[in-house]
Amino acid sequence: xxxxxxxxxxxxxxxxxxxxxxxxxxxxxxxxxxxxxxxxxxxxxxxxxxxxxxxxxxxxxxxxxxxxxxxxxxxxxxxxxxxxxxxxxxxxxxxxxxxxxxxxxxxxxxxxxxxxxxxxxxxxxxxxxxxxxxxxxxxxxxxxxxxxxxxxxxxxxxxxxxxxxxxxxxxxxxxxxxxxxxxxxxxxxxxxxxxxxxxxxxxxxxxxxxxxxxxxxxxxxxxxxxxxxxxxxxxxxxxxxxxxxxxxxxxxxxxxxxxxxxxxxxxxxxxxxxxxxxxxxxxxxxxxxxxxxxxxxxxxxxxxxxxxxxxxxxxxxxxxxxxxxxxxxxxxxxxxxxxxxxxxxxxxxxxxxxxxxxxxxxxxxxxxxxxxxxxxxxxxxxxxxxxxxxxxxxxxxxxxxxxxxxxxxxxxxxxxxxxxxxxxxxxxxxxxxxxxxxxxxxxxxxxxxxxxxxxxxxxxxxxxxxxxxxxxxxxxxxxxxxxxxxxxxxxxxxxxxxxxxxxxxxxxxxxxxxxxxxxxxxxxxxxxxxxxxxxxxxxxxxxxxxxxxxxxxxxxxxxxxxxxxxxxxxxxxxxxxxxxxxxxxxxxxxxxxxxxxxxxxxxxxxxxxxxxxxxxxxxxxxxxxxxxxxxxxxxxxxxxxxxx
Amino acid sequence: xxxxxxxxxxxxxxxxxxxxxxxxxxxxxxxxxxxxxxxxxxxxxxxxxxxxxxxxxxxxxxxxxxxxxxxxxxxxxxxxxxxxxxxxxxxxxxxxxxxxxxxxxxxxxxxxxxxxxxxxxxxxxxxxxxxxxxxxxxxxxxxxxxxxxxxxxxxxxxxxxxxxxxxxxxxxxxxxxxxxxxxxxxxxxxxxxxxxxxxxxxxxxxxxxxxxxxxxxxxxxxxxxxxxxxxxxxxxxxxxxxxxxxxxxxxxxxxx
Numbered sequence: 039x040x041x042x043x044x045x046x047x048x049x050x051x052x053x054x055x056x057x058x059x060x061x062x063x064x065x066x067x068x069x070x071x072x073x074x075x076x077x078x079x080x081x082x083x084x085x086x087x088x089x090x091x092x093x094x095x096x097x098x099x100x101x102x103x104x105x106x107x108x109x110x111x112x113x114x115x116x117x118x119x120x121x122x123x124x125x126x127x128x129x130x131x132x133x134x135x136x137x138x139x140x141x142x143x144x145x146x147x148x149x150x151x152x153x154x155x156x157x158x159x160x161x162x163x164x165x166x167x168x169x170x171x172x173x174x175x176x177x178x179x180x181x182x183x184x185x186x187x188x189x190x191x192x193x194x195x196x197x198x199x200x201x202x203x204x205x206x207x208x209x210x211x212x213x214x215x216x217x218x219x220x221x222x223x224x225x226x227x228x229x230x231x232x233x234x235x236x237x238x239x240x241x242x243x244x245x246x247x248x249x250x251x252x253x254x255x256x257x258x259x260x261x262x263x264x265x266x267x268x269x270x271x272x273x274x275x276x277x278x279x280x281x282x283x284x285x286x287x288x289x290x291x292x293x294x295x296x297x298x299x300x301x302x303x304x305x306x307x308x309x310x311x312x313x314x315x316x317x318x319x320x321x322x323x324x325x326x327x328x329x330x331x332x333x334x335x336x337x338x339x340x341x342x343x344x345x346x347x348x349x350x351x352x353x354x355x356x357x358x359x360x361x362x363x364x365x366x367x368x369x370x371x372x373x374x375x376x377x378x379x380x381x382x383x384x385x386x387x388x389x390x391x392x393x394x395x396x397x398x399x400x401x402x403x404x405x406x407x408x409x410x411x412x413x414x415x416x417x418x419x420x421x422x423x424x425x426x427x428x429x430x431x432x433x434x435x436x437x438x439x440x441x442x443x444x445x446x447x448x449x450x451x452x453x454x455x456x457x458x459x460x461x462x463x464x465x466x467x468x469x470x471x472x473x474x475x476x477x478x479x480x481x482x483x484x485x486x487x488x489x490x491x492x493x494x495x496x497x498x499x500x501x502x503x504x505x506x507x508x509x510x511x512x513x514x515x516x517x518x519x520x521x522x523x524x525x526x527x528x529x530x531x532x533x534x535x536x537x538x539x540x541x542x543x544x545x546x547x548x549x550x551x552x553x554x555x556x557x558x559x560x561x562x563x564x565x566x567x568x569x570x571x572x573x574x575x576x577x578x579x580x581x582x583x584x585x586x587x588x589x590x591x592x593x594x595x596x597x598x599x600x601x602x603x604x605x606x607x608x609x610x611x612x613x614x615x616x617x618x619x620x621x622x623x624x625x626x627x628x629x630x631x632x633x634x635x636x637x638x639x640x641x642x643x644x645x646x647x648x649x650x651x652x653x654x655x656x657x658x659x660x661x662x663x664x665x666x667x668x669x670x671x672x673x674x675x676x677x678x679x680x681x682x
Numbered sequence: 683x684x685x686x687x688x689x690x691x692x693x694x695x696x697x698x699x700x701x702x703x704x705x706x707x708x709x710x711x712x713x714x715x716x717x718x719x720x721x722x723x724x725x726x727x728x729x730x731x732x733x734x735x736x737x738x739x740x741x742x743x744x745x746x747x748x749x750x751x752x753x754x755x756x757x758x759x760x761x762x763x764x765x766x767x768x769x770x771x772x773x774x775x776x777x778x779x780x781x782x783x784x785x786x787x788x789x790x791x792x793x794x795x796x797x798x799x800x801x802x803x804x805x806x807x808x809x810x811x812x813x814x815x816x817x818x819x820x821x822x823x824x825x826x827x828x829x830x831x832x833x834x835x836x837x838x839x840x841x842x843x844x845x846x847x848x849x850x851x852x853x854x855x856x857x858x859x860x861x862x863x864x865x866x867x868x869x870x871x872x873x874x875x876x877x878x879x880x881x882x883x884x885x886x887x888x889x890x891x892x893x894x895x896x897x898x899x900x901x902x903x904x905x906x907x908x909x910x911x912x913x914x915x916x917x918x919x920x921x922x923x924x925x926x927x928x929x930x931x932x933x934x935x936x937x938x
């Protein structure tokens with residue numbers, strides 16, 4: 039075999055969303071020859087779907103805002119499980135990252151005095167989200183895309199070749215990170231269009247592949263979100279952190295069925311939208327948890343006054359962190375107070391004039407009009423929880439974004455864990471992409487440059503093995519005739535999504551998660567027989583068959599970690615352990631591949647492929663703890679932690 | 683409308699050629715064309731090639747021609763067709779076919795590279811930018827573009843004229859030039875770059891004869907012709923006479 043095309047780069051970035059592009063820009067600007075590789079066309083990554091905004095304490099809308107307040111909100115949102123150093127860096131650096139986008143041509147909405155406008159969002163104390171209507175993600179990705187093009191234009195001027203220092207391999211999928219001993223040596227990939235295999239040799243690889251939502255049936259995520267980066271890291275020997283924390287966004291569309299799960303931006307609530315049940319009641323006032331009691335309005339009148347006078351009133355509970363709102367909606371529907379299609383009502387029509395709605399929420403107006411025949415300026419929307427984001431991810435060093443235990447591997451964005459703790463605040467994702475995308479690109483470039491001539495070579499055996507693994511679906515029939523006929527990858531995928539949705543979804547129970555692990559074991563065995571028709575050229579059935587490996591690995595991590603954590607916190611709710619437990623705050627759960635050589639023990643259905651270990655978190659630095667009142671800390675921290 | 687069986691014709695083939703293939707397929711309440719294509723993949727044609735991503739009209743990946751009209755498959759509801767209507771789905775005509783509904787849209791990425799980037803003002807640092815909302819409104823309209831390339835596909839300058847592709851950037855990238863030209867802080871001119879002139883000389887603005895086909899197919903409702911191309915022509919006219927500018931201003935006056 040091994041007649042696979044090879045190219046040499048300093049840094050390879052896997053994924054071309056916000057984090058990947060920001061990493062690539064940084065690596066290239068620091069002198070590293072950088073390749074970006076992505077499954078979709080350049081500029082189509084899931085980041086385009088981000089709507090609300092980028093959280094950064096620029097203080098344009100309220101001058102009381104600063105990084106300390108942002109840090110505090112982020113820790114509260116994550117229920118103090120956040121990797122606090124990441125939350126600190128994120129809050130400190132976000133404003134610079136936003137201003138930098140302006141110097142690359144971004145056009146944010148403006149304040150009256152010509153600065154970047156900032157809007158309210160759940161869990162943020164002050165208006166903090168830089169935005170462009172409700173299409174902020176598009177602005178972000180387009181700006182980064184155009185910055186990349188501008189760097190390529192500079193390179194073209196100098197070398198005559200647009201791609202001499204920065205190249206985007208679009209519509210290509212990475213299936214393995216290659217290693218030399220413990221160190222990264224490159225990636226193995228195939229071109230989706232032709233089906234051809236190729237190897238990019240590089241000492242540094244940045245994983246920026248986003249999330250895992252496609253393992254769930256109802257999700258706001260696009261087809262790309264199959265947990266590729268999580269799986270690549272696991273297979274390369276890196277641990278995943280706290281995979282039980284999956285965010286269900288409270289407001290996804292619930293009707294018609296074909297659009298179920300598509301996101302309805304939180305800006306709808308930030309700008310004044312309210313949630314009502316079938317009795318017309320604003321039910322969120324019943325669901326304010328104790329830890330947030332002092333910070334939220336106790337009456338509709340106070341909540342309504344807050345939009346105009348935030349200094350003298352408390353915010354309405356519709357703007358609680360997402361996990362709280364999602365659980366509340368779930369409870370209302372369960373109690374029989376839901377809307378006709380199994381959600382609740384989200385209403386702006388009685389709160390703002392039609393013309394204001396169309397101006398501030400143009401995409402939402404468009405989306406409901408076109409897809410559901412609903413005019414949101416005249417009637418309420420029906421919404422319900424949808425799988426939106428995974429807080430868990432590759433365990434990284436806070437400052438460098440380096441993955442633990444695998445020199446040369448870096449991770450940024452949704453695929454990296456730790457930053458958001460047990461629950462992410464809206465708006466903190468786009469800022470996370472920029473802050474840690476930049477850091478990953480920076481440290482990957484530095485690492486690659488530091489190696490000089492001592493570059494890890496690519497091992498032929500690994501390339502052959504990766505090629506054989508990728509070709510397996512074509513020879514599924516007859517390979518193991520004793521075990522059964524080939525399986526349809528689409529059917530396997532649907533069964534996986536149904537199982538994760540029903541058994542490891544928004545509310546979790548021990549018995550159901552054990553059932554999920556059995557189902558995953560069954561699917562794992564069947565997935566080895568996933569067969570495809572046709573040939574290698576742009577064959578979606580084949581692509582899905584390969585993605586299944588990743589979804590099954592990641593789903594097992596989610597289910598195992600969720601079963602282990604016997605408390606409820608943020609994006610992990612156990613019906614059998616409904617309270618948050620201060621002792622669990624100090625515990626991180628790490629998932630690692632059972633077989634350290636990166637092989638898959640798929641034939642053993644019970645043991646599975648994942649080992650789970652507990653780890654004690656680093657104590658939060660004293661000056662950061664001092665930003666909170668003692669009374670608040672008591673709710674989160676264990677006794678021993680308070681003494682120190 | 684609840685479940686029924688629809689008749690679909692989907693173009694299948696590759697660079698060597700292909701043909702329309704007939705399918706009978708189930709349709710349910712509230713579905714869009716992309717749902718039906720996915721159902722075909724899952725049940726009848728697992729290797730049917732199609733691009734898609736967000737399924738919410740935000741990424742511009744699932745562009746195709748439905749009954750001959752360039753559209754996003756995810757935003758075309760089945761309820762716009764009658765139940766006995768045959769629905770024909772073909773790949774974008776202006777670009778070379780890769781396989782089935784997937785075309786090679788490299789032309790667009792090449793053109794994107796040829797438009798000089800935003801030039802930041804030399805005297806302002808990050809955080810010092812001040813712009814008024816009314817000054818960014820126009821360029822913001824153009825930045826709503828999701829790069830679905832439907833305008834590039836429908837534009838008759840290149841749709842059936844491969845030979846024009848070298849000289850003509852297409853509506854999307856002429857609009858990009860307009861966006862930068864109207865950007866309140868773009869310092870191209872100070873740096874010696876005349877965007878209006880490059881629109882005319884390098885990106886083929888003169889080929890555009892403002893038939894507004896691009897505006898008609900834009901899923902974002904951007905007024906490409908009226909707000910980007912015609913004003914760009916008007917400003918370029920200082921340097922070069924273009925009879926269409928004169929015509930354009932007449933048409934615009936009539937419609938407003």
